[in-house]
Amino acid sequence: MNFPGFFHRRSHCPASSELAVSIGNFDGVHRGHQALLQSLQQAGLPTAVLTFEPLPREFFQADKAAPRLSSLREKVLALRHYGVDQVYCLPFNQTLAQVSAEDFISRILVQQLQCRFLVVGHDFRFGAGRRGDLHMLQHYGRQYGFTVMEQAAFSLDGHRVSSTGIRAALQAGHLDQASQWLGRPYTLCGKIVHGDHLGRELGFPTANIPLNRRPVPVQGIFAGRLHSERGSWIAAISIGLRPTVGGKQMVLEAHCLDADNPDLYGQRVQVELLHQLRHEEKYPDLDTLKAAIARDIHHTRRFFAEHPEDSPNPWTTSSH
Known part of the structure; x- marks a missing residue:
């Protein structure tokens, strides 16, 4: 060329x-x-x-x-x-x-x-x-x-499928419609980096993907899945600024449920968003934040219990 x-x-x-x-x-x-x-x-x-x-x-x-x-x-x-x-x-x-x-x-x-x-x-x-x-x-x-x-x-269903319409559905929290129009779950890819280890200190270690260079059309707390070359896990996922701890940059954090502490640092992973649990909130202290995370994990487990058909397999091929 x-x-x-x-x-x-x-x-x-x-x-x-x-x-x-x-x-x-x-x-x-x-x-x-x-x-x-x-x-x-x-x-x-x-x-x-x-x-x-x-x-x-x-x-x-x-x-x-x-x-x-x-x-x-x-x-x-x-x-x-x-x-x-x-x-x-x-x-x-x-x-x-x-x-x-x-x-x-x-x-x-x-x-x-x-x-x-x-x-x-x-x-x-x-x-x-x-x-x-x-x-x-x-x-x-x-x-x-x-x-x-x-x-x-x-x-x-009489509606023209478009990127604009999918973006609007995601921003409104309508992940089912977005998935239907995409033909697959909405997925974000990125490399896991070291964070401030706050999640680990709270008892909920997370895989962190920085989003500071890329605006995304979603923000909030989600039930979803994380896929890597080392395995796939259901996860409670947060996308936002982390206002409770004064965050200034967008970050994706995924707490993998039932994971045996996988070392994913430096790995490229795929994160699927399946259901929005709630909007991001600012809490008065870390104890209140910890209680909210525990509820998010409970609601994530309940979502997957109610949707056993969701496969653990990623829709994409390897990102490498």
């Missing part, structure tokens, strides 16, 4: 292969995206997704951009899980923002990706000033020899 800053993740086919390609943010890789990927795989060619980092909305509206559903790593994991052979990522910067739609087609789709089949969403726009659209792609597809397919919007 010779376009400035163009790189790829996770290749399963020769770099010279002609490809079936889709382009987009793929934030969350939800069921609408999954339907698009199924159409992509029908071409009988190695498949590739072209995405961007940061997302275009983050570049143009950095202060107003909504929280992402998935980090780049989580997106790549999900795309791999749903059968994509190659994931290409273009750094979205001023140079890329000024590339004309025509140059985007000729230089990126044709010369670099060797696209022979292209699937895009029904509202896809691209290129400087968002001039590129389906009709332009079809016109140049005839010239350069690639086929273009438009994927219709995907709906469930």
